[in-house]
Amino acid sequence: MLKKSFENVRKNCPLIHNITNYVTVNDCANVLIACGASPIMSDDQDEVAEITTICGGLNINIGTLNCRTIGAMLIAGKQANELHHPVVLDPVGAGASRLRTDTAMQLLEEVRFAVIRGNISEIKTLASGSGTTKGVDADVADKVTEENLDDVVAFAKAFAKKTGAVIAITGAIDIVADAENAYCIRNGHPMMSSVSGTGCQLSAMTAAFVTANPDHPLEAAAAAVSVMGYAGEVAYSRLGEMDGNSTYRNYIIDAIYHMTPEMLEKGANYEVR
Amino acid sequence: MLKKSFENVRKNCPLIHNITNYVTVNDCANVLIACGASPIMSDDQDEVAEITTICGGLNINIGTLNCRTIGAMLIAGKQANELHHPVVLDPVGAGASRLRTDTAMQLLEEVRFAVIRGNISEIKTLASGSGTTKGVDADVADKVTEENLDDVVAFAKAFAKKTGAVIAITGAIDIVADAENAYCIRNGHPMMSSVSGTGCQLSAMTAAFVTANPDHPLEAAAAAVSVMGYAGEVAYSRLGEMDGNSTYRNYIIDAIYHMTPEMLEKGANYEVR
Amino acid sequence: MLKKSFENVRKNCPLIHNITNYVTVNDCANVLIACGASPIMSDDQDEVAEITTICGGLNINIGTLNCRTIGAMLIAGKQANELHHPVVLDPVGAGASRLRTDTAMQLLEEVRFAVIRGNISEIKTLASGSGTTKGVDADVADKVTEENLDDVVAFAKAFAKKTGAVIAITGAIDIVADAENAYCIRNGHPMMSSVSGTGCQLSAMTAAFVTANPDHPLEAAAAAVSVMGYAGEVAYSRLGEMDGNSTYRNYIIDAIYHMTPEMLEKGANYEVR
Numbered sequence: 001m002l003k004k005s006f007e008n009v010r011k012n013c014p015l016i017h018n019i020t021n022y023v024t025v026n027d028c029a030n031v032l033i034a035c036g037a038s039p040i041m042s043d044d045q046d047e048v049a050e051i052t053t054i055c056g057g058l059n060i061n062i063g064t065l066n067c068r069t070i071g072a073m074l075i076a077g078k079q080a081n082e083l084h085h086p087v088v089l090d091p092v093g094a095g096a097s098r099l100r101t102d103t104a105m106q107l108l109e110e111v112r113f114a115v116i117r118g119n120i121s122e123i124k125t126l127a128s129g130s131g132t133t134k135g136v137d138a139d140v141a142d143k144v145t146e147e148n149l150d151d152v153v154a155f156a157k158a159f160a161k162k163t164g165a166v167i168a169i170t171g172a173i174d175i176v177a178d179a180e181n182a183y184c185i186r187n188g189h190p191m192m193s194s195v196s197g198t199g200c201q202l203s204a205m206t207a208a209f210v211t212a213n214p215d216h217p218l219e220a221a222a223a224a225v226s227v228m229g230y231a232g233e234v235a236y237s238r239l240g241e242m243d244g245n246s247t248y249r250n251y252i253i254d255a256i257y258h259m260t261p262e263m264l265e266k267g268a269n270y271e272v273r
Numbered sequence: 274m275l276k277k278s279f280e281n282v283r284k285n286c287p288l289i290h291n292i293t294n295y296v297t298v299n300d301c302a303n304v305l306i307a308c309g310a311s312p313i314m315s316d317d318q319d320e321v322a323e324i325t326t327i328c329g330g331l332n333i334n335i336g337t338l339n340c341r342t343i344g345a346m347l348i349a350g351k352q353a354n355e356l357h358h359p360v361v362l363d364p365v366g367a368g369a370s371r372l373r374t375d376t377a378m379q380l381l382e383e384v385r386f387a388v389i390r391g392n393i394s395e396i397k398t399l400a401s402g403s404g405t406t407k408g409v410d411a412d413v414a415d416k417v418t419e420e421n422l423d424d425v426v427a428f429a430k431a432f433a434k435k436t437g438a439v440i441a442i443t444g445a446i447d448i449v450a451d452a453e454n455a456y457c458i459r460n461g462h463p464m465m466s467s468v469s470g471t472g473c474q475l476s477a478m479t480a481a482f483v484t485a486n487p488d489h490p491l492e493a494a495a496a497a498v499s500v501m502g503y504a505g506e507v508a509y510s511r512l513g514e515m516d517g518n519s520t521y522r523n524y525i526i527d528a529i530y531h532m533t534p535e536m537l538e539k540g541a542n543y544e545v546r
Numbered sequence: 547m548l549k550k551s552f553e554n555v556r557k558n559c560p561l562i563h564n565i566t567n568y569v570t571v572n573d574c575a576n577v578l579i580a581c582g583a584s585p586i587m588s589d590d591q592d593e594v595a596e597i598t599t600i601c602g603g604l605n606i607n608i609g610t611l612n613c614r615t616i617g618a619m620l621i622a623g624k625q626a627n628e629l630h631h632p633v634v635l636d637p638v639g640a641g642a643s644r645l646r647t648d649t650a651m652q653l654l655e656e657v658r659f660a661v662i663r664g665n666i667s668e669i670k671t672l673a674s675g676s677g678t679t680k681g682v683d684a685d686v687a688d689k690v691t692e693e694n695l696d697d698v699v700a701f702a703k704a705f706a707k708k709t710g711a712v713i714a715i716t717g718a719i720d721i722v723a724d725a726e727n728a729y730c731i732r733n734g735h736p737m738m739s740s741v742s743g744t745g746c747q748l749s750a751m752t753a754a755f756v757t758a759n760p761d762h763p764l765e766a767a768a769a770a771v772s773v774m775g776y777a778g779e780v781a782y783s784r785l786g787e788m789d790g791n792s793t794y795r796n797y798i799i800d801a802i803y804h805m806t807p808e809m810l811e812k813g814a815n816y817e818v819r
Binding site: 021022023024026027063064065066067068093096097098099100137194195196197242243244245246247249250 | 568571572575576579580584585586587588589590591592593596597600614780784795796797798799800801802803804
Binding site for chain 1: 294295296297299300336337338339340341366369370371372373410467468469470515516517518519520522523
């Protein structure tokens with residue numbers, strides 16, 4: 001199924017509308033192209049409904065949100081819902097400020113999401129309505145380990161049931177769950193956390209995958225997560241002695257550009273719980 | 274003439290004011306430095322007139338336009354006109370939303386442009402006042418081919434005559450035309466469309482070239498287009514087996530950094546129709 | 547002391563709040579990670595006080611300032627002062643427009659800075675209240691040379707005394723001064739001026755260094771400046787024949803990622819005047 005999901009992205013070249021932060025936006029654009037999709041960025045309230053209409057899917061990322069763009073997120077999200085376009089939410093930093101938590105909660109109330117992707121602290125914040133996220137990285141106290149994995153899987157399934165969205169919690173072990181099933185994915189490399197925006201890139205790609213696979217959001221989101229993680233492994237294996245996080249950032253996108261559905265099938269490392 | 278145009282950029286180091294999108298802005302800054310110019314980005318209505326005044330030329334790009342920056346584009350454009358500084362328009366996504374089309378049309382009415390650079394769908398939108406651009410890429414139905422090239426050349430010359438601007442339509446074949454003559458440029462590589470923002474970079478460079486060559490906007494714009502395309506060829510030839518669109522993005526800018534006017538003269542592949 | 551300063555960054559992993567321009571923001575994020583810190587970007591007036599509160603230090607950069615973000619800079623700066631978090635000011639383009647000069651002057655009046663880092667033209671503008679900065683690069687007339695170094699050192703010490711901030715003037719020779727002592731640092735490579743944003747990156751890193759070394763802002767700022775300059779040398783030594791400013795940009799961040807406090811101690815080239 002992961003292979004088929006990826007094939008559909010390459011075949012359908014979905015056009016993805018991104019309302020995203022200005023920190024990692026260029027990487028989001030290039031990673032969408034690398035996986036076979038096409039990006040458009042637009043965040044003005046006067047055009048987002050139209051832009052979403054010509055696209056196949058929408059990616060909403062609240063990093064560097066502001067009073068002007070929050071309204072655009074709501075307008076675009078509702079329009080996408082009306083057109084039955086899948087919408088992905090990346091609640092960057094939810095829990096780090098009231099504005100971020102409140103915006104994420106309002107989006108959850110007013111927009112139906114196909115996938116919500118974040119780190120464990122961000123997703124816990126959404127589930128409880130408040131949080132203690134330290135910046136944009138997951139809180140150490142929240143860390144997903146082999147020991148608490150079953151608990152996190154149960155939490156993810158419950159939150160998926162409540163929201164109707166696929167829940168993707170990414171970290172050392174990634175969990176992608178709907179109400180019934182959870183992919184536990186063990187791809188990736190610790191050095192990926194040294195590259196700003198791998199999460200943002202993954203959310204953009206996830207929007208492309210669910211757009212190209214409208215009937216299989218769980219498998220599509222799991223495929224996107226596996227692509228990102230496996231690309232992190234491939235890219236790591238290329239690094240020379242003097243290459244650091246900046247070269248790694250380029251090599252991850254390069255790896256996605258060259259990845260085939262067959263390579264993904266061989267490289268993906270997951271179990272379903 | 275292309276060689277001379279490039280020499281003048283390297284010699285004069287023009288300072289270029291950019292009001293551009295936040296997706297590809299870093300590449301615009303680095304490509305301007307690579308070709309010998311100097312960038313400044315500024316988009317607040319309270320300072321753009323002053324910033325344009327200390328610069329030699331202005332590059333207006335409507336990707337990620339918003340209610341705040343549209344006013345800044347108009348103020349800066351008019352001020353540049355008053356000072357006889359060349360202004361370049363990149364109508365990113367014109368035709369994809371009414372806001373983009375209307376903003377581009379308003380800019381055309383209120384500001385005199387030295388060069389308008391876009392893909393064929395964007396330029397057709399400007400010429401007709403409405404369009405069907407799909408996102409930020411050219412519509413397949415609009416594609417420039419050897420078969421319809423004469424028609425597109427005639428269209429570009431007519432639109433150049435109407436606007437008084439040099440018209441640069443970039444794609445597999447690039448057309449750079451004033452009312453009388455059109456450069457048909459066959460540099461570049463198909464993989465350039467896998468890098469987000471090569472068009473934005475080219476518009477920024479075009480502003481530098483016309484600023485350094487105020488009396489020869491046609492040749493200057495053709496030179497900028499040739500530099501970009503030839504850099505795409507040089508960069509492609511460097512790519513290793515695992516290099517994808519992200520490494521390619523870096524190598525294109527690198528190639529411009531190392532390109533000499535002599536190399537351009539040898540590498541440029543064009544005819545005048 | 548430089549070695550110890552760098553060790554403290556790696557050990558304490560300070561979380562840095564950045565209100566910065568959208569041109570070089572991605573590099574600021576990745577350079578903070580490379581040196582051992584953690585970045586968060588946030589510029590909305592409704593959340594900056596909270597974001598600054600969860601961080602250890604604040605970096606204010608006025609490149610691409612606008613009417614919305616200027617208020618956020620003031621709110622965040624005052625909140626950081628209240629919490630005794632160190633604040634760094636990067637007055638990008640002060641002197642190039644009244645808005646930039648006035649904003650920088652207002653920030654100096656209302657916020658207490660631990661470090662002010664800019665090129666010589668920007669710092670002179672702040673010291674005199676007006677300036678003739680040409681764009682975002684230093685004016686040639688202002689250039690720091692071996693001949694006028696003692697004068698510039700005296701100027702930096704006097705401005706440090708007046709503001710209570712460490713003054714970091716970067717260029718071919720870098721000067722980092724408090725009221726009593728000035729580090730004159732001769733690291734770096736001329737090609738660094740071909741990479742957009744090395745100054746912005748340095749300001750972000752400086753915030754990390756002073757946050758991790760609250761009792762030694764002078765040494766911390768000097769260490770950050772040395773790290774940047776020495777990384778420029780290491781990165782330059784890696785460049786192949788076809789590598790230009792874009793690859794150099796990546797290699798500089800890579801070099802910081804791999805730099806150890808021991809390497810810094812050996813590589814730093816400075817005297818105290």
